[in-house]
Amino acid sequence: MxxxxxxxxxxxxxxxxxxxxxxxxxxxxxxxxxxxxxxxxxxxxxxxxxxxxxxxxxxxxxxxxxxxxxxxxxxxxxxxxxxxxxxxxxxxxxxxxxxxxxxTPSPALPQRLTVSAVLLDGVQDPGNVGSILRSAGAAGIRQVWCSPGTAFCWSPKVLRAAMGAHFVLEIFENADLPALARDAQVPVLATSGYAADSLYDPALDLSKPVAWVLGHEGQGVSDELLQLASRRVAVPHAGQVESLNVAACAAVCFFEQLRQLRQSRQQR
Known part of the structure; x- marks a missing residue:
């Protein structure tokens, strides 16, 4: 020493x-x-x-x-x-x-989206980013792609909020999310408080890999990514609150996917 x-x-x-x-x-x-x-x-x-x-x-x-x-x-x-x-x-x-x-880990860059992933489109608050990473790691999602406007994942605040989730994730910074969405080999699901489809729609199959798009705290997912998404989904909620915090929305989506995945495995 x-x-x-x-x-x-x-x-x-x-x-x-x-x-x-x-x-x-x-x-x-x-x-x-x-x-x-x-x-x-x-x-x-x-x-x-x-x-x-x-x-x-x-x-x-x-x-x-x-x-x-x-x-x-x-x-x-x-x-x-x-x-x-x-x-x-x-x-x-x-x-x-x-x-x-x-x-700082720098994983090999995949050519396309082929597994379940999270696409962060301008999520700026480090606490939100860290919480999303923590939920993703806990739900078994392994890839996180961040647009240039997203908070730097390896900043001290994000690291503290994620509580070690970084170490089980592949994190890609400064990603071209529209290009990624265009070439994705899995469904791309954009979260939006204005979407007509519910996360709990029986027709929404989450038992297979999907890519979740989560947007800026105030502006939401960009129009370009909304247009490129395979589907737009909303988390239904009661009461007078306009929308969920982006990290809370992410957790609900990830664990609904995990629930469906486990249910599918049990039925085989």
């Missing part, structure tokens, strides 16, 4: 840039995982990080110490920082002061 105690240290400056700048994360192709849960999930699902960074005081925490020991046992890189320096690289209030530096 190495120790860094100077704010002028080159590695520390790199950490601060990764913690505070989306541009720096994109340029370096690296991301930060902040906290025990994300770091533990990465170790379990993906393996060693590029670097493990911990505050000196946090080493007294049994969970943190266990993670650090696993990294060291596998001959990974570990650096300890004084508490005063660690505060500038963590955005978690009252956190445990443990961070992984990882190489």
């Amino acid at each position: 190495k120790t860094v105690s100077s704010r002028d240290n080159a590695f520390y400056k790199e950490l601060k840039a990764l913690a505070t700048s989306s541009q720096a994360r994109r340029k370096a192709g690296r991301s930060l995982l902040d906290g025990v849960h994300l770091c533990q999930s990465w170790l379990d699902l993906k393996g060693l990080p590029a670097h493990c960074v911990v505050s000196e005081d946090a080493l007294a925490n049994p969970e943190v110490a266990g993670i650090v020991e696993r990294v060291e046992a596998a001959r990974g890189h570990v650096t300890a920082l004084p508490e005063a320096l660690f505060g500038a690289i963590s955005q978690v209030e009252h956190g445990v002061n443990l961070v992984f530096v990882i190489e």
